[in-house]
Amino acid sequence: MSELHAPAREVLDQIAALPATSGRPLVICDVDEVVFHMIAHLEAFLAARDMGFLRHAYQLTGNIARKDSDTPIGQDEVRRMLLEFFTETSDKQSLVEGAAAALERLSADCEVIFLTNLPGSANKPARERLLAHHGMPYPVVTNSGPKGGAAAALSAGRGRPVVFIDDSPQNLKSVNLCLPETHLIQFVADDRFRAAIDPLPSVRLLTGDWQETTRHILTILDRS
Missing domain, CATH: 3.40.50.1000 (HAD superfamily/HAD-like)
Structure with a gap:
């Protein structure tokens, strides 16, 4: 392995x-x-931060951007955001x-x-x-x-x-x-x-x- x-x-x-x-x-x-x-909750989480998915693709890094931008946020920011998302959402999905x-x-x-x-x-x-x-x-x-x-x-x-x-x-x-x-x-x-x-x-x-x-x-x- x-x-x-x-x-x-x-x-x-x-x-x-x-x-x-x-x-x-x-x-x-x-x-x-x-x-x-998860996706519906994550979309709401992103929208509250003026962000969203660029496309309906199974990836996070390279697929999340701020509104009115086609430039994805970086991997480190994605990781920080995901930790915040799960901390907020794990008890209410x-x-x-x-x-x-x-x-x-x-x-x-x-x-x-x-x-x-x-x-x-x-x-x-x-x-x-x-x-x-x-x-x-x-x-x-x-x-x-x-x-x-x-x-x-x-x-x-x-x-x-x-x-x-x-x-x-x-x-x-x-x-x-x-x-x-x-x-x-x-x-x-x-x-x-x-x-x-x-x-x-x-x-x-x-x-x-x-x-x-x-x-x-x-x-x-x-x-x-």
């Missing part, structure tokens, strides 16, 4: 502290734009329709674990409380950067098949590289950003619908 995809020590420590595996199939699920809306019911249904047959890229260690408890408030008290592992190494570590010694649900093409590519037997689902709640995606060959399903996602995963389980 390349250094780019290797999980940080703090990620491995979180994984080591998880409850013992049940041996059931594993569903590794992202949070932002999959379970909770709105639920994607059908997410809680779908994961409850899947949890009857699968082990569900959230793997989320979340800046700021203090934001994890807020995210866990909000997930639990919406009926999703599944374990949360916070990560930074590509998720392939973390997904591989999560799946070690756990049940098969492994399903990975995420909105980010970069994370899906990373998991496919590090854990190629994984069933990849790209879930993007925002219709505009989903429509702009160039589907990856490794992705089994591109969707923004939790009912479709549930049916797809149950079909995978029936075949395993």
